[in-house]
Amino acid sequence: MAWLNRYADAIYCIVRLTIGLMFACHGGQKIFGFPPSERGLATNPTGLTVGWIELSCGFLIGFGLLTRLAAFIASGEMVSHTS
């Protein structure tokens, strides 16, 4: 089964892309109202900070730019996630 490892890099890239973009969607909902959500835009400072972190880190992780930094910040944000 070890021959599968040859494709691990490609799959890792797709996983990063999918998860990063889904994460960015959460930020998009809070900041721009896209994708549409019934919860509406974020108005308080916490919501805005969280939204911008999700939006920017999501795209950075998705495309693999400054990945470790973005992943560390996003991970910490999810741990302290309250709303």
Added chain:
Amino acid sequence: MNSLNRFTDPAYCLMRLIFGLNFASHGGQLLFGMFGGMPGSNSPLLQLCGWICLVGGFLIAFGLLTRLAAFVSSGTMAVAYFMVHAPHNFFPIANQGERAVFYSWVFLFIFFYGPGRWSIDAMIGKGKAAPPASAT
């Protein structure tokens, strides 16, 4: 930052453990109505899904038959996404299917990456081939 790569194996083991156990608890919820939040189900399809979640989740968590379990679980989640969630809305975030997408892709990655060095498979020699040093 490459010094962080030395922690890849324990971090990967932890990730497998957390994803596997979380996945198994969906099985517990579907089959036995555990954890509240949702009653168990008698529909044969959901029963099947529940058993796959429960058994696959534990196998992935402890790294036993990891690739097989991850492949089956990944396929189950993909089917679940397109059968249950996709018809409602285009965006995973709006059709409640985000977790299905998440599990499906992460398990597909586990299928390709293998059990890793910190796993039962590696202990009993099934994961003979060492995984790539890092997936970067």
